[in-house]
Amino acid sequence: MAGKITLTMIKPGAFRKGHTGPILNMIKEAGFRIIAMKLTKLSTKQAEEFYAIHRSKPFYNSLVDFMSSGPIIAAVLEKESAVDDYRQLIGATNPENAEEGTIRKKYAESLEMNAVHGSDSDENANLEADFFFAKSERTDCM
Ligand code: ATP
Ligand code: MG
16 A cells, blocks of 8 residues: 655765665565665755755754765655655664664764654655656656
8 A cells, every 4th residue: 555755865974984784684574565665865056956955054064075075875755654764764864873783873873863754744745856856757756
């Protein structure tokens, strides 16, 4: 049965360290279906736009530099309660607070380089999916 969607990125640090395969395996084992995926790299402008909500934060420029520092994997994941269940699977933003068995606990290097992104609402999941993917690139729209 079709579920809701969430948007994830495997961030440049985790990609560089070769954690893509194990992270995708955790995503699969947790019952998510990948309905779109690509290897890409964010330009400075794209990273600024994606994280525009954090523009006023002291970490914004550093975050934008990091997020545009190398390749990422972007993917749309489908599951019932996709947003909440994926936030559960990735763990707390700060890996020091992330629970055992979560993606960030296993693969985050720091608060900034925290391995993966996960959408925080259904509305943002749809906006973020559209940020990366044309409808023709999503198997649920084919
Ligand atoms: P994401 O949106 O990447 O899934 P999140 O929703 O858990 O993460 P946000 O509050 O949206 O957390 O922060 C976006 C990203 O900014 C974090 O994932 C992290 O990479 C970075 N970040 C957040 N707070 C800090 C901070 N205090 N110092 C440095 N980087 C931070
Ligand atoms: Mg967020």
